[in-house]
Amino acid sequence: MTKRDYYEVLGVAKTASVDDIKKAYRKLAMQYHPDVTKEDRKVAEEKFKEVSEAYEVLADEKKRQLYDQYGHAGVNSQFQDGSFNWSDFSHQGDLRDIFGDGGLGSIFDMLFGRQQRSSGGRDMRMDLQITLEEAFRGVKRRITVPKFDKCAKCNGTGAKDGKVVSCPDCGGTGQVRMAQGRGFSQFISVMPCRRCRGTGRAPGNNCPECEGRGKIQRTSHIDVDIPAGVEPGTRLRVPGAGEAGGPGEPNGDLYVAIDVKPHNTWKREGADLYMEFPVTFAQAALGADIEIPTLDGKANVTLPSSTQSDTVFRLKGSGMPILNYSGRGDQYVKVKIKVPEKLNQEQKDLLKRFAVLEAEDRSFMGKFKKRK
Ligand SMILES: [Zn+2]
Ligand SMILES: [Zn+2]
Incomplete structure (x- = not known):
């Protein structure tokens, strides 16, 4: 299937401002919300995903540039799996603004694919807060989560000694017939076998550890690699780290939503950092060599004479790393002239x-x- 042009999807001009793009997305998101739409739910979900993908790209200066230059091929590398998934969507905040917290339920179901997968373990979501320093360097975090894991005793088969046999309830067909009604109005319905869940295979004897379920609830420790430059609202997908499925079914995925704690010194705006730096009246008036802290050390800056308060210096490349790029943002330093609180006689x-x-x-x- 060829992908539609993102501008066309949002119905905006190539020259549209971020504001126009936001407005267009807002309108379309409301139109395709799976709970309020007049469209067929499946169609609405696809449309909603399509407009969200277009928004994800066009609202982001770097992604938009790549798209303008190279088309879809240019931005696909920006997505975790090489094409847009809900886990790549970074504007949850906007959805919250549009729908309010109450309207988010079905959207989050959609975002995490609970309805798309009919078998297999459930996906899980975790929130994780890190510091700005950790976001700067990247960090490994071990998270503890109670969840259903594959039973180690039977290796998830649910069978004692791992012996799986043809399901005795359905004779291995995976289907059972049930007669309903009585006399002339009797009819037979065919349903998936409940014992083997339609697979036709069942434990010979149930595993005593998990009672044949193949999974056990326990506390798991999962190591999550958080890449340098991660932005608040980023969702990291850890494939297979969600809940275990039934026997023979795949695990769900774990999504870790990253939040970055506000910092006392730096304010972050994308990859750029902003800070205020106090200088004395004498330094500002006469000029001085000053040392400015950066997240990876310090930078030397020559303050020219007659520097006024609120003058801003740019330290190129001293900002945050940019995810999936080799470059770094900038650090902006606003000079604040400090009046001394105590003076000696001299x-x-x-x-x-x-x-x-x-x-x-x-x-x-x-x-x-x-x-x-
Ligand atoms: Zn069966
Ligand atoms: Zn077991």
């Missing part, structure tokens, strides 16, 4: 002398200006 005397000189200077400038 400092006071000097400042008084300075004030007198400054006043003379000002009155001279005043006369000079009047004369002009």
Whole structure:
């Protein structure tokens, strides 16, 4: 199937602003919400996914650039599995704004594919908060989650000694016939066998550990690799780390939603970092070499003389790493001139002398200006 042009999907012009794109997405998202749409649910889900993919790309400056330059081929590498999945969607916040918390239930079901998979273990979702430093370097985290895991005793088969036989309830066909009604109105319905869940294979004897279910509830430890540059709202998929399925069924996946704690020094905006840095009046007036902290050490900056408060310096490449790119964002430093809280007598005397000189200077400038 050829993919439609993202601009066409959202019905916006190639030159559309991020705001226009957001508005278009909002409108379409409401139109295709699986609970309120007039469309067939399956169609609505596909449309909703399509507009969300287009939004994911066009609302992001870098992805949009790649798309504008190389088309779909250019952005597919930006998605975890080489094509857009809900786990790539980074605008959950926008969905919350559009639908409110109450309207999110079916969307999250969709996002995590609970309805798309008829067999196999359930997908799971975990929230994980990390620090900005951890987001900067990347971090390995061990998370503890209670879940159904494959029974180790029977290796998930549910059978004692691992012996699986033809299901005695259905004779291995996976189907059972049930007669319903009575007399002339009797009819036979065919249903999947409940014992073997339609597989036709069942444990010879039930595993005593899991009573034939093939899975056991326990506390599991899962190591999650969080890549450097991860942004808040990023969803990491750990395939197969969700709940165990029944005998012969695949495990679900685990989705870890990353949140990054606010930092006292740096504010983050995508890959760029913003900070304020205090300097003394003397440093600002005379100029000075100052050391600015960065997330991986420090940077030397030469403050020119007569630097005003709120002047912003850009430290190129001192920001956050960019996920899936080799580059880094920038760090912006806003200079704040600090008035000393305590002065000794000598400092006071000097400042008084300075004030007198400054006043003379000002009155001279005043006369000079009047004369002009
Ligand atoms: Zn059966
Ligand atoms: Zn077992």
